[in-house]
Amino acid sequence: MMIPVRCFTCGNVVGEHWDEFKARAREGDENPAKVLDELGVERHCCRRMMVSHKDLVDVVAPYQ
Numbered sequence: 554m555m556i557p558v559r560c561f562t563c564g565n566v567v568g569e570h571w572d573e574f575k576a577r578a579r580e581g582d583e584n585p586a587k588v589l590d591e592l593g594v595e596r597h598c599c600r601r602m603m604v605s606h607k608d609l610v611d612v613v614a615p616y617q
């Protein structure tokens with residue numbers, strides 16, 4: 554499942570970070586907040602894009 558390329562709120566590009574975020578925070582065992590800090594996703598609106606997307610995947614995944 555793909556994430557929108559840009560943050561809906563500020564237009565910052567977040568899609569390029571999604572693969573690494575997913576690998577480290579979702580499939581790995583790292584703290585999502587720490588991964589976002591290291592990726593340079595510092596605005597709350599952009600972080601919300603990544604974190605809420607993760608939650609959505611968890612909700613949808615059992616039905617795929």
Ligand SMILES: [Zn+2]
Pocket residue numbers: 560561562563564565596597598599600
């Ligand atoms: Zn943003």
